[in-house]
Amino acid sequence: MSKKNPEYDFKWCPGCGDFGVRRAIEFAMIDRLEETGLPMENNVVIAGIGCSGNLVHLMEGNQPYGFHGIHGRSLPIAFGTKMARPDLNVMVVAGDGDFLSIGGEHIGPQAARNLNICAVIMDNGVYGLTKGQSSPTTKLGEITSSTPYGKIEADLNPLELYLTLGVSFIASGFSSQPRPLAELITQGMEHAGFSIVHVQSPCTTYNDTFEQLKGNVKKGIEPMLWNIPEDHDASDKAAAHDLLQQGGIPVGVLYNDESRPSLDQQVEQMWEKARPQSVEALMDAFKF
Amino acid sequence: MEMRDFVVRFAGEGGQGVVTSAEGLAQTSTQAGYHALTFATFPSQILGGPTWTQARISVDHLLSPGDDVDVLVAFNQEAYDTHKEDLRPDGVIIFNSNEFELEGDPRGFGLPVEDLARATGNNRAANMVIIGALAHLVHMPQEFLEEFVIARFTRGRAGDDEIIRSNIQALTSGREHIAESGLDLGDLAPAVRPDGQQLMLKGNEAICLGSLAAGLEVYAGYPISPATTILLWMERNLVGPGKFAYQVSSEIESITTLLGAGFAGKKAMTATAGPGFSLMSEGLGLGWIAEIPLVVVNVQRGGPATGLPTKTEQSDLMACMYPAHGDVKMPVIAVGTVEECFFGAIKAIEWAERYQGPVVLMTEMSLAERVQNIPRPDLSKVQVDARKVYTGDNGYRRYAGFELSPMPIPGGPGAYMANGSEHDDFGDTTHLPARHVQMTERRFSKIKLLEEDDYEIDRPEEAIVFMPWGGSKGPALEAYNILKEKSVPVGWCYTMYLNPLPPKLLEELKQKELVIVPELNYQGQFASILRSQGVKAEAITQYTGLPFKVRDLVNRVTEMTNSRRKEMVKA
Numbered sequence: 009m010s011k012k013n014p015e016y017d018f019k020w021c022p023g024c025g026d027f028g029v030r031r032a033i034e035f036a037m038i039d040r041l042e043e044t045g046l047p048m049e050n051n052v053v054i055a056g057i058g059c060s061g062n063l064v065h066l067m068e069g070n071q072p073y074g075f076h077g078i079h080g081r082s083l084p085i086a087f088g089t090k091m092a093r094p095d096l097n098v099m100v101v102a103g104d105g106d107f108l109s110i111g112g113e114h115i116g117p118q119a120a121r122n123l124n125i126c127a128v129i130m131d132n133g134v135y136g137l138t139k140g141q142s143s144p145t146t147k148l149g150e151i152t153s154s155t156p157y158g159k160i161e162a163d164l165n166p167l168e169l170y171l172t173l174g175v176s177f178i179a180s181g182f183s184s185q186p187r188p189l190a191e192l193i194t195q196g197m198e199h200a201g202f203s204i205v206h207v208q209s210p211c212t213t214y215n216d217t218f219e220q221l222k223g224n225v226k227k228g229i230e231p232m233l234w235n236i237p238e239d240h241d242a243s244d245k246a247a248a249h250d251l252l253q254q255g256g257i258p259v260g261v262l263y264n265d266e267s268r269p270s271l272d273q274q275v276e277q278m279w280e281k282a283r284p285q286s287v288e289a290l291m292d293a294f295k296f
Numbered sequence: 297m298e299m300r301d302f303v304v305r306f307a308g309e310g311g312q313g314v315v316t317s318a319e320g321l322a323q324t325s326t327q328a329g330y331h332a333l334t335f336a337t338f339p340s341q342i343l344g345g346p347t348w349t350q351a352r353i354s355v356d357h358l359l360s361p362g363d364d365v366d367v368l369v370a371f372n373q374e375a376y377d378t379h380k381e382d383l384r385p386d387g388v389i390i391f392n393s394n395e396f397e398l399e400g401d402p403r404g405f406g407l408p409v410e411d412l413a414r415a416t417g418n419n420r421a422a423n424m425v426i427i428g429a430l431a432h433l434v435h436m437p438q439e440f441l442e443e444f445v446i447a448r449f450t451r452g453r454a455g456d457d458e459i460i461r462s463n464i465q466a467l468t469s470g471r472e473h474i475a476e477s478g479l480d481l482g483d484l485a486p487a488v489r490p491d492g493q494q495l496m497l498k499g500n501e502a503i504c505l506g507s508l509a510a511g512l513e514v515y516a517g518y519p520i521s522p523a524t525t526i527l528l529w530m531e532r533n534l535v536g537p538g539k540f541a542y543q544v545s546s547e548i549e550s551i552t553t554l555l556g557a558g559f560a561g562k563k564a565m566t567a568t569a570g571p572g573f574s575l576m577s578e579g580l581g582l583g584w585i586a587e588i589p590l591v592v593v594n595v596q597r598g599g600p601a602t603g604l605p606t607k608t609e610q611s612d613l614m615a616c617m618y619p620a621h622g623d624v625k626m627p628v629i630a631v632g633t634v635e636e637c638f639f640g641a642i643k644a645i646e647w648a649e650r651y652q653g654p655v656v657l658m659t660e661m662s663l664a665e666r667v668q669n670i671p672r673p674d675l676s677k678v679q680v681d682a683r684k685v686y687t688g689d690n691g692y693r694r695y696a697g698f699e700l701s702p703m704p705i706p707g708g709p710g711a712y713m714a715n716g717s718e719h720d721d722f723g724d725t726t727h728l729p730a731r732h733v734q735m736t737e738r739r740f741s742k743i744k745l746l747e748e749d750d751y752e753i754d755r756p757e758e759a760i761v762f763m764p765w766g767g768s769k770g771p772a773l774e775a776y777n778i779l780k781e782k783s784v785p786v787g788w789c790y791t792m793y794l795n796p797l798p799p800k801l802l803e804e805l806k807q808k809e810l811v812i813v814p815e816l817n818y819q820g821q822f823a824s825i826l827r828s829q830g831v832k833a834e835a836i837t838q839y840t841g842l843p844f845k846v847r848d849l850v851n852r853v854t855e856m857t858n859s860r861r862k863e864m865v866k867a
């Protein structure tokens with residue numbers, strides 16, 4: 009939505025982390041535009057359903073194509089778009105509920121295929137849009153509108169999941185740092201394969217974790233976020249695993265495997281083995 | 297006595313050559329200029345399990361697999377026990393005497409199939425032993441069979457000659473063996489070779505070819521009987537730059553993949569059966585509201601949930617026409633013959649492009665696996681109108697107005713939001729009542745673009761008509777021809793366009809006193825849909841997992857016609 013559309017009646021709450029993520033994506037897209045010279049229409053943003061998915065309507069300035077579909081299915085829609093048109097830059101924006109709960113079944117297959125898209129996940133540890141129910145990343149014991157006696161289900165570590173599933177580029181970011189976050193997104197977009205940029209993007213209304221994430225010296229709260237050291241070898245899966253054992257939430261590029269071809273590259277290689285035939289020739293196989 | 301057609305049922309265990317023998321007979325016969333049509337059932341287990349396939353061979357164009365079996369080829373005792381009721385009283389049973397001895401039925405003749413095959417030096421020629429015996433029963437000349445064997449096994453390989461020799465020997469020994477029995481069915485009338493080139497193929501293969509003829513570019517699917525063969529064919533043949541066929545991880549992925557591909561400007565299709573179709577419900581609604589062209593083929597099987605995976609039924613019509621929540625009514629094409637599988641697939645893709653939305657192509661297990669000869673389609677006559685694509689500037693209002701508008705394609709001008717929430721002209725989410733009214737009416741108005749002119753009608757003056765849909769067309773038309781011969785006062789209507797119905801046909805139907813709809817489901821789904829459109833329709837239902845028998849249709853239509861005419865006289 010390039011200018012304010014009076015009919016569009018969704019607004020993020022003041023302070024919502026998603027504002028920063030939107031800014032970061034805009035930065036990354038403008039950088040791409042300047043670098044490649046490709047028009048903004050070459051970008052497609054496929055959005056999940058949630059407060060986070062509304063990002064696709066709230067982007068300012070020059071507009072990419074958008075597809076705001078159904079809850080949990082942004083990945084396979086992106087799969088269809090990318091494999092139909094590998095020349096497009098395809099991006100997914102979704103929340104933790106959309107991507108990890110209802111849509112969780114789609115991550116493994118895209119990782120195995122190494123689909124060349126970049127997914128930016130806004131993790132607020134809660135279902136924002138439906139008003140505060142627990143999500144897979146809600147902490148154990150937490151009281152939410154759907155866990156009145158505290159959450160009894162273990163919380164998921166998404167970075168560990170991605171690493172296990174074989175996602176070939178995994179980065180972790182924070183919504184309050186749009187510039188560094190834009191850098192991660194750019195790297196993700198440039199990565200020839202499946203990239204996920206998992207962003208801590210707090211929900212100020214239902215799960216305000218800014219303080220825990222950043223820490224508060226006065227209150228003696230240690231920050232959960234810590235920067236991945238520069239000497240971390242992102243191509244080393246074991247090293248990435250080790251980082252995740254250190255607790256808290258590492259920020260930066262956790263894992264980057266550039267050795268695997270992307271799905272569209274593999275399909276192109278496959279054409280060397282395949283023999284495309286005309287419909288007439290295909291019909292000939294049935295003549296007698 | 298001269299016969300115009302004969303019906304052979306092959307029954308036994310999976311793996312005993314039931315299907316290959318039936319298809320071999322069909323191929324041999326079409327090679328000789330006859331028409332052939334098969335009906336296959338599957339065993340429900342991977343290896344073994346009871347199964348049967350029926351082949352009907354005829355001088356004339358075929359409409360159904362035939363009610364009565366002339367020859368039962370029984371590979372084991374169970375096959376005989378199960379199928380003997382369907383054999384006509386003076387029919388013949390060929391049983392594999394290497395497997396069992398049939399006692400107490402004078403119609404039986406034991407053929408030591410494996411022994412005779414082994415004697416040729418080629419164990420795999422067993423089905424030729426049977427085909428040779430069958431040919432003898434109806435006096436089919438040996439040279440037809442030999443021609444077939446030579447054509448089939450001349451593949452430019454080293455062993456070809458030996459394989460041809462052993463197969464011909466197998467044919468001859470089957471023939472000679474049964475000749476000793478004195479069994480005879482009479483003369484099959486000489487073949488009248490159909491004009492023009494013919495293809496011999498299954499319904500699913502015809503759908504594959506039709507969709508490629510229409511320019512299909514993207515296919516995504518998940519294995520499920522009886523649709524799997526389409527996925528496998530596509531992965532092999534929908535290849536090369538600009539094409540993509542892929543086995544995805546669920547039917548939810550199938551439908552959403554098509555949504556992404558249709559949005560990106562491609563002609564996209566998937567094929568599934570009931571359980572997979574149910575999983576596509578939400579995605580079909582998204583295609584409808586976001587206005588994305590795509591085609592879903594539903595190869596129907598029986599029952600809800602896992603139901604009857606290997607049987608045939610026409611019980612998904614309601615689900616196909618109304619698959620999703622919200623005000624949604626899908627365009628539906630239901631094919632009735634192997635030939636219609638080809639042309640229906642083309643039409644489905646064309647419809648999707650024409651109105652920019654999802655189209656459901658319905659077929660069924662009995663058609664999917666039916667092998668039949670059809671005239672080779674003339675591709676020069678295939679015309680598919682291209683999607684209306686937007687070529688202007690940015691700032692375009694993709695969803696403006698109450699009618700179809702050109703669609704922008706990513707990469708090109710007119711970036712917009714394809715939106716599954718109710719939206720405004722640009723595609724941004726809105727909840728204004730006026731917008732929901734506009735967009736709802738817009739979506740329904742586009743259906744009008746799919747109204748076709750052509751349909752089948754015979755004896756339009758009759759007040760009562762017989763109108764099947766989908767795969768019941770064959771047996772229904774055969775029944776209709778008999779009814780007509782018997783001067784039962786009933787007319788005929790048929791179309792593969794179930795939504796929207798050709799408007800002239802609907803007008804015609806509304807004038808009728810009674811529209812009799814034979815359909816393979818309990819509820820009479822199409823009859824009920826017709827009634828909702830002001831047609832006095834009544835269903836003839838059957839839910840056995842098997843197709844209609846012609847005789848049953850003749851009887852039931854005659855009864856219904858008689859009783860309705862009595863009422864009409866009273867009134």
Ligand SMILES: Cc1ncc(C[n+]2csc(CCOP(=O)(O)OP(=O)(O)O)c2C)c(N)n1
Nearest residue numbers: 057058059060079103104105106135136137
């Ligand atoms: C199939 C389906 N089930 C449920 C919903 C309702 N729903 C909408 S958004 C949402 C959860 C959103 O949570 P998340 O993905 O974390 O996004 P957030 O709002 O937190 O950004 C749910 C359950 C839906 N739209 N569709």
Ligand code: SF4
Nearest residue numbers: 021024059136211212
């Ligand atoms: S509810 Fe939470 S996630 Fe949603 S807009 Fe408000 S702050 Fe953001």
Ligand SMILES: [Mg+2]
Nearest residue numbers: 103104132134
């Ligand atoms: Mg959330």
